[in-house]
Amino acid sequence: MIEVVDVSKTFGDKVVLDGINARFDDSNTSLIIGQSGHGKSVLLKCIVGLIQPDKGKVLYDGRDFISGDDDTKREIRREIGMLFQGNALFDSKDVEGNVMFPLDMLTSMSREEKLERVNFCLKRVGLENVNKRMPSEISGGMQKRVGIARAIVLNPKYLFCDEPNSGLDPLTAIKIDELIGEITDEYKITTIVVTHDMNSVMTIGEYILYIHRGRKLWQGNSQTITDTTSPELQEFIFANRLLRDANNQRAKTS
Numbered sequence: 716m717i718e719v720v721d722v723s724k725t726f727g728d729k730v731v732l733d734g735i736n737a738r739f740d741d742s743n744t745s746l747i748i749g750q751s752g753h754g755k756s757v758l759l760k761c762i763v764g765l766i767q768p769d770k771g772k773v774l775y776d777g778r779d780f781i782s783g784d785d786d787t788k789r790e791i792r793r794e795i796g797m798l799f800q801g802n803a804l805f806d807s808k809d810v811e812g813n814v815m816f817p818l819d820m821l822t823s824m825s826r827e828e829k830l831e832r833v834n835f836c837l838k839r840v841g842l843e844n845v846n847k848r849m850p851s852e853i854s855g856g857m858q859k860r861v862g863i864a865r866a867i868v869l870n871p872k873y874l875f876c877d878e879p880n881s882g883l884d885p886l887t888a889i890k891i892d893e894l895i896g897e898i899t900d901e902y903k904i905t906t907i908v909v910t911h912d913m914n915s916v917m918t919i920g921e922y923i924l925y926i927h928r929g930r931k932l933w934q935g936n937s938q939t940i941t942d943t944t945s946p947e948l949q950e951f952i953f954a955n956r957l958l959r960d961a962n963n964q965r966a967k968t969s
């Protein structure tokens with residue numbers, strides 16, 4: 716479980732995060748959503764320690780990641796997996812080398828053990844017999860799967876995904892969302908996804924935090940989100956015309 720307690724961040728005179736509180740449970744896929752520029756990425760960066768908040772706490776299963784000692788921070792970092800926006804795969808390494816990288820950096824496993832773990836993770840994300848392909852030789856959806864395999868190779872307790880389906884067609888995007896949801900459930904991971912994608916919201920949003928102008932404006936899940944009475948959230952959700960029409964239809968028939 717990750718708890719965010721009263722986190723605030725200002726850049727210059729701009730308040731980017733203002734007293735955010737949230738709880739992200741394990742075995743759950745939690746989403747941080749909101750319009751562009753409203754503070755989602757800054758919040759994610761505060762949670763993973765890339766930005767120091769001005770105020771507040773981030774607790775990983777009770778361990779303070781902001782003011783904890785170096786050993787605690789190192790221990791937490793070792794338990795984090797990241798799927799970066801745009802994948803961040805190494806162009807010069809093949810699929811196997813990309814997924815093996817965290818094992819090379821952070822473990823003393825033998826080559827055989829590493830290969831076994833890499834093959835297990837590649838199989839889990841639905842990729843087999845592509846070990847020797849270069850990232851440029853596989854599709855965008857396959858690159859995401861490689862990114863997910865790399866993110867889970869160290870068996871993380873916490874998984875962060877920044878816009879995991881940007882640049883993918885809607886069907887592939889849903890498959891990637893579903894894969895993230897399944898892995899979260901299967902390995903009891905605390906997963907946080909930053910997204911604008913309403914398909915993701917409706918597919919995997921077990922807990923949803925809506926950030927508006929740096930504040931938590933709403934929290935709930937995919938079942939309750941379309942019932943919101945917040946005009947700002949309604950505007951965000953129903954910017955998608957299909958959803959707006961479906962919701963109007965639902966209102967007419969109920």
Ligand SMILES: Nc1ncnc2c1ncn2[C@@H]1O[C@H](COP(=O)(O)OP(=O)(O)OP(=O)(O)O)[C@@H](O)[C@H]1O
Binds near residue numbers: 749751754756758911
């Ligand atoms: N390092 C920084 N220095 C100064 N301002 C920053 C910094 N990082 C982010 N900001 C500002 O903080 C605000 C929130 O940015 P953030 O990247 O969190 O938005 P976002 O909601 O993730 O948007 P998007 O969906 O477009 O990625 C923006 O106004 C941005 O310009």
